[in-house]
Amino acid sequence: MKIGIPKALLYYYYYPLWKVLFEELGFEVVTTKNTAKELVNKGIKISVSDICVPIKIFNGHVLELLEQDVDYIFVPRMMNIRKGEYFCPKFMGLPDMVKYSLTDAKDMLLTPNISSNSDDISDVRNYLPMCGILGVSAFKMRSALKKARLSWKEYRSLSTKGYTAKEVLDAMESGIDIKKEPEGGFLNIGLMAYVYNLYDEFISMGIVDRLRERNISIQTFEMFNENVLDNQLKGMKKVLFWTFSNKLLAVGYKFLKDVNIDGIIHITAFGCGPDSLIGKIMELESIDYKKPFMTIRVDEHMGENHLQTRVEAFIDMIYRKKVMSIKEANIV
Amino acid sequence: MKVSFPYMGTTVIYKKLLELLGHEVIEPPVPSQRTIDLGVKNSPEFACYPLKIILGSYIEAIELGATTLVTSGGHGPCRAGFYGETHSRILKNMGYDIDLIVFDAYKRDIMGTIKNVRKIMNGNSLFYLWETLRIVYLMAKSMDKMEKKIQKLRAYEVCYGDCNRAWEKVQKVFNDIKNIEDVKKAKIKSKSILDDIKVIKIPEPEKIRVGIVGEIYVVMEKSINLKIEEILGNMGAEVERSQYISEWIDYNLLPIWISKPHELEILKKGEKYIKEIIGGHAKQTVGHIVDYAERGFDGVVHLMPFACLPELVSQSIIPAITNEYNIPVITLPIDEQTGLANVQTRIEAFLDLIKNKKRIRIA
Ligand code: SF4
Numbered sequence: 036m037k038i039g040i041p042k043a044l045l046y047y048y049y050y051p052l053w054k055v056l057f058e059e060l061g062f063e064v065v066t067t068k069n070t071a072k073e074l075v076n077k078g079i080k081i082s083v084s085d086i087c088v089p090i091k092i093f094n095g096h097v098l099e100l101l102e103q104d105v106d107y108i109f110v111p112r113m114m115n116i117r118k119g120e121y122f123c124p125k126f127m128g129l130p131d132m133v134k135y136s137l138t139d140a141k142d143m144l145l146t147p148n149i150s151s152n153s154d155d156i157s158d159v160r161n162y163l164p165m166c167g168i169l170g171v172s173a174f175k176m177r178s179a180l181k182k183a184r185l186s187w188k189e190y191r192s193l194s195t196k197g198y199t200a201k202e203v204l205d206a207m208e209s210g211i212d213i214k215k216e217p218e219g220g221f222l223n224i225g226l227m228a229y230v231y232n233l234y235d236e237f238i239s240m241g242i243v244d245r246l247r248e249r250n251i252s253i254q255t256f257e258m259f260n261e262n263v264l265d266n267q268l269k270g271m272k273k274v275l276f277w278t279f280s281n282k283l284l285a286v287g288y289k290f291l292k293d294v295n296i297d298g299i300i301h302i303t304a305f306g307c308g309p310d311s312l313i314g315k316i317m318e319l320e321s322i323d324y325k326k327p328f329m330t331i332r333v334d335e336h337m338g339e340n341h342l343q344t345r346v347e348a349f350i351d352m353i354y355r356k357k358v359m360s361i362k363e364a365n366i367v
Numbered sequence: 368m369k370v371s372f373p374y375m376g377t378t379v380i381y382k383k384l385l386e387l388l389g390h391e392v393i394e395p396p397v398p399s400q401r402t403i404d405l406g407v408k409n410s411p412e413f414a415c416y417p418l419k420i421i422l423g424s425y426i427e428a429i430e431l432g433a434t435t436l437v438t439s440g441g442h443g444p445c446r447a448g449f450y451g452e453t454h455s456r457i458l459k460n461m462g463y464d465i466d467l468i469v470f471d472a473y474k475r476d477i478m479g480t481i482k483n484v485r486k487i488m489n490g491n492s493l494f495y496l497w498e499t500l501r502i503v504y505l506m507a508k509s510m511d512k513m514e515k516k517i518q519k520l521r522a523y524e525v526c527y528g529d530c531n532r533a534w535e536k537v538q539k540v541f542n543d544i545k546n547i548e549d550v551k552k553a554k555i556k557s558k559s560i561l562d563d564i565k566v567i568k569i570p571e572p573e574k575i576r577v578g579i580v581g582e583i584y585v586v587m588e589k590s591i592n593l594k595i596e597e598i599l600g601n602m603g604a605e606v607e608r609s610q611y612i613s614e615w616i617d618y619n620l621l622p623i624w625i626s627k628p629h630e631l632e633i634l635k636k637g638e639k640y641i642k643e644i645i646g647g648h649a650k651q652t653v654g655h656i657v658d659y660a661e662r663g664f665d666g667v668v669h670l671m672p673f674a675c676l677p678e679l680v681s682q683s684i685i686p687a688i689t690n691e692y693n694i695p696v697i698t699l700p701i702d703e704q705t706g707l708a709n710v711q712t713r714i715e716a717f718l719d720l721i722k723n724k725k726r727i728r729i730a
């Protein structure tokens with residue numbers, strides 16, 4: 036039996052867990068190719084026009100899976116991974132949207148509710164409702180989850196060593212260890228972006244590679260342990276309800292305070308409500324902290340040139356700033 | 368202490384509550400273009416449209432001398448939960464020294480609620496508070512009943528504007544209430560006001576019924592939704608809203624065993640389409656559409672603040688409900704840029720579609 040996992044949204048954060056889970060249960064796991072223009076267009080066609088780009092892309096990936104004749108498509112309902120916080124409403128309603136806008140997928144969906152107190156979502160209670168559908172015992176589910184958890188922990192621990200989620204996922208997929216150590220560049224840039232925006236080349240247009248090519252080190256939120264991020268927001272009056280948005284904001288504050296970070300780039304997809312809020316907060320805070328900050332808002336039709344030019348200009352600016360400050364330091 | 372409240376729907380009810388408790392009440396003006404401008408100008412640009420308008424309404428009340436604002440906090444996982452906090456921060460930044468009393472869902476914050484109730488009680492006895500609440504609740508119930516009638520009659524009024532005038536009168540009648548007896552009298556009086564409205568007789572099968580669903584603020588406040596009820600009514604459609612104040616009280620304030628809230632039933636009907644409560648009123652929205660379809664309504668207008676997260680989810684699902692129940696639904700996103708002419712044209716086309724469908728069915 037084949038189980039399809041769309042390469043979109045939280046694929047980039049939980050694939051190591053879900054993949055091992057289903058494989059341990061004895062199923063074949065299939066995923067989709069990288070997001071391409073055609074796929075996006077298909078997604079757009081079946082989505083309401085005002086909804087954010089990542090959801091449209093997700094729909095495109097589900098369509099793709101339908102063509103690969105899988106038996107089930109895994110679309111978990113992400114509810115919460117912190118007490119008192121939730122996922123963006125679009126995550127909580129995702130299975131419903133897929134079910135009713137992609138009628139062909141209707142009877143193939145696996146949509147367990149995922150609810151947890153921490154990023155580790157491997158608690159068996161989340162997955163028990165699938166036992167009946169998949170015909171596996173609770174015992175088997177439990178032991179599969181044990182392995183799955185280990186795989187996810189490995190993914191997380193590699194991430195926190197400074198590898199990007201993409202590098203880690205690729206390494207784990209191919210079974211080849213990551214060889215090159217992430218090396219320090221002359222400039223350090225903090226990237227604020229959801230994993231599904233940053234590692235979807237269609238949205239981020241390969242910004243990670245572009246920056247690295249120019250000898251720039253990058254940091255992202257998933258390179259930090261969750262408690263490091265949670266601590267950032269301690270004592271602050273809660274501004275947001277949404278877990279992943281809080282992670283972005285937390286890492287944003289971390290970047291602001293970190294003298295080693297030379298600039299911050301916020302990459303956001305068109306139509307994201309939570310991001311418009313975070314972007315605004317950061318815009319104001321970055322002035323106070325005197326830290327260069329830039330937002331790149333990607334829509335379905337954005338050209339690569341545009342991105343290229345803006346990123347180049349930003350890098351040049353912080354480069355000059357850094358050289359100046361080094362010179363000044365030497366004079367004194 | 369001069370008390371005011373956000374403008375939403377039938378405000379006589381909040382006014383009465385505060386007045387009977389002995390507060391000096393400042394009525395916020397009916398939201399106008401100025402309210403919208405004030406709200407938009409002083410809110411962060413990313414804020415939801417309802418938050419902006421409510422802010423505008425607060426500012427206008429403060430200009431009239433209000434020093435205390437009473438409101439209910441939103442509930443459920445959405446931005447509405449932060450309205451109170453965001454508002455007080457903005458007002459403070461604007462230099463207003465205001466006490467903002469937010470009644471959150473009391474089940475979540477019992478101590479906070481008790482503290483707030485104390486403030487509002489204004490030294491009255493618990494017994495008197497109970498009496499007052501009873502009066503106001505009964506008043507809300509009967510006013511909602513009257514409003515529902517008006518929303519039907521408007522489709523058939525002989526003289527344009529009769530229904531609006533009657534509704535004004537009814538609100539005045541209820542405004543004079545002092546005790547339970549008065550509520551009964553007001554009911555009778557309002558009934559006769561409504562009976563005086565001259566209407567054209569239309570045969571039952573030709574009547575058109577349209578439901579309005581969506582995010583609570585844009586559904587309840589007509590000055591924000593471009594008076595959608597009147598537009599529909601004047602074009603000959605009976606209207607019913609998904610939310611009325613008394614139902615809101617039933618669901619949010621009263622214990623379940625007393626009120627048997629209608630909203631629970633609606634949520635059950637929505638369950639098939641949106642399984643969990645995902646924030647805002649998305650699940651209610653789909654539940655209400657199903658409800659209207661089952662009750663034989665001819666169409667539904669779905670209102671949402673532009674880019675409202677949960678309502679985008681319901682919007683995505685609506686085509687499936689339309690298919691299954693064969694009920695036309697039109698979605699109207701609303702913000703400060705929504706133009707009246709555009710909405711009117713769209714509604715007109717929508718009603719044409721409904722009428723055609725009906726004709727075919729009857730024939
Ligand atoms: S957080 Fe933003 S990008 Fe992600 S699903 Fe919600 S609206 Fe879309």
Ligand code: SF4
Pocket residue numbers: 415416417445446447448582646647648672674675676677678
């Ligand atoms: S329900 Fe819609 S309008 Fe209300 S807070 Fe949420 S996003 Fe804003």
